[in-house]
Amino acid sequence: MVVRVKPNPHHCSKAMDGSQQRFEANILLLGAENVGKSALTVRFLTRRFIGEYGDIESIYSHNDKIDGREISFNIWDSLYPQNCGTPESVSDKQLQWADGVILVYSICDRSSFKVVQQQVQLIRRSRKMSPTAPIVIVGNKRDLQHQRTVSSEEGRLFALCSDCGFFEISAAETYHGVLLVFHEVLDLIKESKAIKKGVAGLKGIVRSVSAVFGKKRAE
Numbered sequence: 121m122v123v124r125v126k127p128n129p130h131h132c133s134k135a136m137d138g139s140q141q142r143f144e145a146n147i148l149l150l151g152a153e154n155v156g157k158s159a160l161t162v163r164f165l166t167r168r169f170i171g172e173y174g175d176i177e178s179i180y181s182h183n184d185k186i187d188g189r190e191i192s193f194n195i196w197d198s199l200y201p202q203n204c205g206t207p208e209s210v211s212d213k214q215l216q217w218a219d220g221v222i223l224v225y226s227i228c229d230r231s232s233f234k235v236v237q238q239q240v241q242l243i244r245r246s247r248k249m250s251p252t253a254p255i256v257i258v259g260n261k262r263d264l265q266h267q268r269t270v271s272s273e274e275g276r277l278f279a280l281c282s283d284c285g286f287f288e289i290s291a292a293e294t295y296h297g298v299l300l301v302f303h304e305v306l307d308l309i310k311e312s313k314a315i316k317k318g319v320a321g322l323k324g325i326v327r328s329v330s331a332v333f334g335k336k337r338a339e
């Protein structure tokens with residue numbers, strides 16, 4: 121089931137508990153205009169490529185079952201340019217909301233690759249998002265090889281150097297590539313949340329041990 125709602129950054133997934141069956145993930149799609157952010161989103165949600173998508177910014181909620189576990193995806197398909205600061209800027213609200221980011225460029229639009237490069241720097245420098253939150257870079261429109269201006273190697277190398285995931289796909293041609301992108305982000309979000317939980321658990325142990333020793337010293 122897909123539900124389309126207006127962007128509400130207060131809709132938050134951070135209350136996930138490993139013991140619960142349902143896993144909730146907030147995924148933010150960013151990138152320059154016309155690169156296929158909406159095409160990717162709609163392909164993932166409906167398996168269809170419809171060609172024209174209009175200029176609507178939305179958060180879509182989608183429930184799925186993967187490996188027997190209920191998954192709740194919230195996908196924020198953002199509009200470019202973002203309505204704050206410089207064109208490539210990303211709002212604090214978006215970063216606070218997101219558990220993971222998909223940054224999309226078009227392989228036949230070099231300026232869109234530059235926007236992705238700038239957005240990676242901005243996200244990495246921001247304190248609004250967990251440093252363990254994953255970023256996956258997607259070179260879209262792979263079907264337009266004859267118009268290519270960004271090589272696969274360049275995209276892959278940049279992603280590798282920036283510690284981001286990387287895919288080259290065509291939202292127009294196949295559903296499978298799009299599915300792989302969303303599943304990768306989901307897996308990385310799970311890992312990131314597990315790391316955060318581990319760190320929190322460790323802090324709890326340190327606090328308990330300190331409390332015991334503190335008490336003993338006081339006796």
Ligand SMILES: Nc1nc2c(ncn2[C@@H]2O[C@H](COP(=O)(O)OP(=O)(O)OP(=O)(O)O)[C@@H](O)[C@H]2O)c(=O)[nH]1
Nearest residue numbers: 153154155156157158159171173200261290291292
């Ligand atoms: N050839 C080709 N065209 C694509 C592909 N993905 C999207 N498009 C086309 O690119 C255009 C822009 O797609 P959108 O999904 O609206 O792009 P967007 O990034 O959401 O654009 P904004 O809403 O302006 O931010 C549309 O005409 C799509 O049909 C693809 O993989 N291959």
